[in-house]
Amino acid sequence: MNPTAGMTLYTEFEDVAYSPYGVPFARGKENASSDNQFLLTRQQCKERGIDVHYDAKIRSIDVGSHTLTVQGEGVVRYDRLVIATGWEYADPDLDQGGLRGIFEVKDIRRTTEWDTYLDTVKEAVVVECGPITLEIVSALIQRGIKTTVLDPSSSQTPDAVDPDIMAPVRKAWEDAGVTMLCGQVTAFGGDGTLSHVETTSGSIPAQLAIIGTRKVSNNSLARAAGIELGRTGGIVIDSHMRTSARNVFAAGDCVEVQRGVSGIPSPGLSASHAYAQGKAAGLNAAGGNREYQPMYVPWATPTGDWIVGGVAFGETSATASGIKFVSGAAKGITRARYYPGVKPITVKLLADPVTHRLIGAQMVGGEGVKERADFLGVAIRAGVTIEDLATMENVYSPAIGALNEPINLAAQEVMKNF
Amino acid sequence: MNPTAGMTLYTEFEDVAYSPYGVPFARGKENASSDNQFLLTRQQCKERGIDVHYDAKIRSIDVGSHTLTVQGEGVVRYDRLVIATGWEYADPDLDQGGLRGIFEVKDIRRTTEWDTYLDTVKEAVVVECGPITLEIVSALIQRGIKTTVLDPSSSQTPDAVDPDIMAPVRKAWEDAGVTMLCGQVTAFGGDGTLSHVETTSGSIPAQLAIIGTRKVSNNSLARAAGIELGRTGGIVIDSHMRTSARNVFAAGDCVEVQRGVSGIPSPGLSASHAYAQGKAAGLNAAGGNREYQPMYVPWATPTGDWIVGGVAFGETSATASGIKFVSGAAKGITRARYYPGVKPITVKLLADPVTHRLIGAQMVGGEGVKERADFLGVAIRAGVTIEDLATMENVYSPAIGALNEPINLAAQEVMKNF
Numbered sequence: 001m002n003p004t005a006g007m008t009l010y011t012e013f014e015d016v017a018y019s020p021y022g023v024p025f026a027r028g029k030e031n032a033s034s035d036n037q038f039l040l041t042r043q044q045c046k047e048r049g050i051d052v053h054y055d056a057k058i059r060s061i062d063v064g065s066h067t068l069t070v071q072g073e074g075v076v077r078y079d080r081l082v083i084a085t086g087w088e089y090a091d092p093d094l095d096q097g098g099l100r101g102i103f104e105v106k107d108i109r110r111t112t113e114w115d116t117y118l119d120t121v122k123e124a125v126v127v128e129c130g131p132i133t134l135e136i137v138s139a140l141i142q143r144g145i146k147t148t149v150l151d152p153s154s155s156q157t158p159d160a161v162d163p164d165i166m167a168p169v170r171k172a173w174e175d176a177g178v179t180m181l182c183g184q185v186t187a188f189g190g191d192g193t194l195s196h197v198e199t200t201s202g203s204i205p206a207q208l209a210i211i212g213t214r215k216v217s218n219n220s221l222a223r224a225a226g227i228e229l230g231r232t233g234g235i236v237i238d239s240h241m242r243t244s245a246r247n248v249f250a251a252g253d254c255v256e257v258q259r260g261v262s263g264i265p266s267p268g269l270s271a272s273h274a275y276a277q278g279k280a281a282g283l284n285a286a287g288g289n290r291e292y293q294p295m296y297v298p299w300a301t302p303t304g305d306w307i308v309g310g311v312a313f314g315e316t317s318a319t320a321s322g323i324k325f326v327s328g329a330a331k332g333i334t335r336a337r338y339y340p341g342v343k344p345i346t347v348k349l350l351a352d353p354v355t356h357r358l359i360g361a362q363m364v365g366g367e368g369v370k371e372r373a374d375f376l377g378v379a380i381r382a383g384v385t386i387e388d389l390a391t392m393e394n395v396y397s398p399a400i401g402a403l404n405e406p407i408n409l410a411a412q413e414v415m416k417n418f
Numbered sequence: 419m420n421p422t423a424g425m426t427l428y429t430e431f432e433d434v435a436y437s438p439y440g441v442p443f444a445r446g447k448e449n450a451s452s453d454n455q456f457l458l459t460r461q462q463c464k465e466r467g468i469d470v471h472y473d474a475k476i477r478s479i480d481v482g483s484h485t486l487t488v489q490g491e492g493v494v495r496y497d498r499l500v501i502a503t504g505w506e507y508a509d510p511d512l513d514q515g516g517l518r519g520i521f522e523v524k525d526i527r528r529t530t531e532w533d534t535y536l537d538t539v540k541e542a543v544v545v546e547c548g549p550i551t552l553e554i555v556s557a558l559i560q561r562g563i564k565t566t567v568l569d570p571s572s573s574q575t576p577d578a579v580d581p582d583i584m585a586p587v588r589k590a591w592e593d594a595g596v597t598m599l600c601g602q603v604t605a606f607g608g609d610g611t612l613s614h615v616e617t618t619s620g621s622i623p624a625q626l627a628i629i630g631t632r633k634v635s636n637n638s639l640a641r642a643a644g645i646e647l648g649r650t651g652g653i654v655i656d657s658h659m660r661t662s663a664r665n666v667f668a669a670g671d672c673v674e675v676q677r678g679v680s681g682i683p684s685p686g687l688s689a690s691h692a693y694a695q696g697k698a699a700g701l702n703a704a705g706g707n708r709e710y711q712p713m714y715v716p717w718a719t720p721t722g723d724w725i726v727g728g729v730a731f732g733e734t735s736a737t738a739s740g741i742k743f744v745s746g747a748a749k750g751i752t753r754a755r756y757y758p759g760v761k762p763i764t765v766k767l768l769a770d771p772v773t774h775r776l777i778g779a780q781m782v783g784g785e786g787v788k789e790r791a792d793f794l795g796v797a798i799r800a801g802v803t804i805e806d807l808a809t810m811e812n813v814y815s816p817a818i819g820a821l822n823e824p825i826n827l828a829a830q831e832v833m834k835n836f
Contacts, residue, residue, distance in 0.1 A: 272813055276809075297811065301815050302817045307818055368786070370818040371786050371790055373813050375793035375796070377812075378807070379797075379800070382800045382801070382802050388799065388800065389796070393713060393715065393792070393795050395727065395788040396688075397689075399720045
């Protein structure tokens with residue numbers, strides 16, 4: 001956008017531009033090495049003229065004087081600032097007692113150490129059933145580690161997932177020896193290294209505890225600078241990724257964005273839109289004019305042999321937001337029933353009771369969930385109705401698709417419920 | 419729709435309700451047996467009260483007196499008639515000289531015999547590069563049979579596929595030892611059994627020849643009955659699957675249907691919409707009122723390690739139909755670039771130069787083609803624009819989806835070409 005503008009990037013970490021979303025898989029050994037998760041090495045950053053300050057700690061932002069205070073560097077002036085401080089796990093408010101064996105899954109370097117530690121572990125506790133839990137539990141199963149998932153809710157399901165969609169995943173976990181426990185951690189025990197986790201449901205032997213709480217905006221710098229935060233704790237931005245402070249933009253997991261369908265502000269906690277926001281914020285900070293639209297958040301995540309996914313609202317989240325809906329679900333298959341590799345897939349669709357427009361979807365299946373989530377995201381934005389989906393055409397080709405597309409079947413179920 | 423109505427089904431074959439689209443795969447041994455391709459056995463038909471007349475030959479239809487003449491049964495009266503005579507291979511107009519070893523891929527019984535014959539074959543010629551050729555050639559490769567594809571066009575590509583989309587498939591075929599030859603068969607040679615095929619490009623040793631010509635409407639009964647046929651040879655139907663004759667409906671590969679985007683009548687040669695049409699024709703014949711809408715024909719077919727697919731118009735078919743378009747293509751990937759099982763996928767999108775609405779797509783990739791073809795079919799019908807797709811959200815989850823959705827990348831390419 002502006003090739004002559006200088007750009008400095010500050011990070012508190014030792015690396016930039018890697019894929020943290022691959023970390024849980026590296027730990028399940030599906031992905032042999034973490035090295036290939038890096039998009040840009042330090043050398044490549046330098047070659048592209050990106051001035052990266054690694055291990056840098058920003059102490060404060062002064063939005064009045066357009067300056068940052070950087071530890072060890074002093075006061076630095078900016079013309080435009082983009083805040084991309086990301087997320088952190090919601091604080092479970094527990095004293096970890098300096099024990100070895102308690103981990104968060106976030107920093108690629110730390111999880112590489114963790115990988116080695118995992119080889120010594122026989123039993124693990126995952127503290128809360130957040131989004132990362134879906135991936136981590138299947139990695140632990142694959143490593144042969146006896147796992148307990150401890151969650152305070154009786155549904156033991158991440159907020160974004162409806163319990164019926166979670167059911168086959170829970171069953172697969174239980175079949176693999178995972179214990180689902182309703183309760184909370186009261187203390188971590190051990191001598192130097194974790195040996196057991198005390199909970200409201202009893203003591204659990206464990207050499208490993210993983211903090212799997214929900215993600216929240218890492219907003220401390222912005223808050224201290226007096227930049228407006230929303231109800232969810234995310235930085236408030238406008239359609240051009242501008243914050244309340246002049247010449248300060250923000251993007252990614254630290255912001256709060258407008259949800260499509262409801263217009264309700266929502267935490268921006270997903271790689272999918274962080275990437276699009278980053279591009280919009282960067283372009284606009286450099287003098288461009290890119291609008292970022294309300295989001296529908298197609299998402300999907302594999303967990304063992306299952307993939308769970310969806311877009312916009314599920315029954316749980318629609319109910320919590322006070323959104324009226326009519327829903328319907330269908331069990332389908334991904335290839336002809338006789339073709340090798342055929343997998344089950346359940347699709348649930350939610351529609352507005354008056355306009356019949358699609359307002360959300362939830363899915364669980366063995367393949368093809370990501371593509372359907374993307375599809376339904378575009379469909380919601382385009383105002384597609386359940387009738388449109390109930391009469392949609394679909395490919396039939398035995399090796400790659402079933403006679404009846406599961407989205408089509410689910411739409412027919414919704415029709416019966418209007 | 420009408421449970422008290424009697425229903426009689428006449429078929430010239432020995433079976434009903436099987437999946438002919440699985441036949442090419444059975445022949446490549448991906449699918450161990452043909453038995454599981456049957457949806458309904460004779461016994462199951464009987465139990466459901468479906469009166470099937472197997473090996474039945476309809477001699478003629480009299481639309482005036484509402485009667486059929488059935489060989490061996492005489493004259494049969496109908497209140498409503500549904501014609502579903504399907505398709506046949508375009509006649510290559512060649513004398514087969516009664517030689518063993520010349521096959522069409524259509525009837526499941528005949529191809530079961532053919533399966534045994536294949537074990538004796540070292541060399542094969544596929545006569546023309548029609549849609550079935552994509553599947554058959556990879557089956558022959560898998561069986562270790564040296565294969566020559568003979569097609570009169572220099573592109574040696576089915577009409578529905580653009581040459582650039584076909585390119586990786588051709589390369590895979592050539593790498594596997596398949597010869598692509600531009601030419602025509604002049605004669606079949608042999609003594610009782612086929613031993614060679616004479617062509618305009620020389621003589622080719624072959625114990626097997628497969629007729630892979632394009633599919634055409636099997637319209638002879640309808641034609642003889644004076645029922646209106648269209649320019650493509652298909653039976654003309656209205657939006658309720660009614661033919662020009664009173665109380666006579668038609669559905670499936672024998673009809674001509676209105677194409678979305680262009681409104682041009684087009685042969686209805688695809689399982690995907692045959693199924694939807696069958697339901698509409700059946701319901702309406704029984705007194706219902708189901709409308710069948712213009713079609714966009716999402717399609718996809720695997721061929722070896724590749725899947726080729728698309729929806730509505732490609733560059734070749736749009737040009738042939740005189741439809742103005744702007745196109746753009748992008749090469750993407752189906753998972754994170756470091757994740758095991760990641761496959762390439764090329765997506766090409768076509769848009770209307772004035773409205774920027776999507777009017778077609780072509781794809782070739784290793785997975786996820788069917789889901790994207792379905793998606794883009796709904797998107798075309800909903801009037802989605804290239805701008806909508808260029809700003810679409812997508813799932814990013816390393817094991818199942820790449821950071822950049824290939825449809826999104828292709829839309830950005832189209833934007834550059836407006």
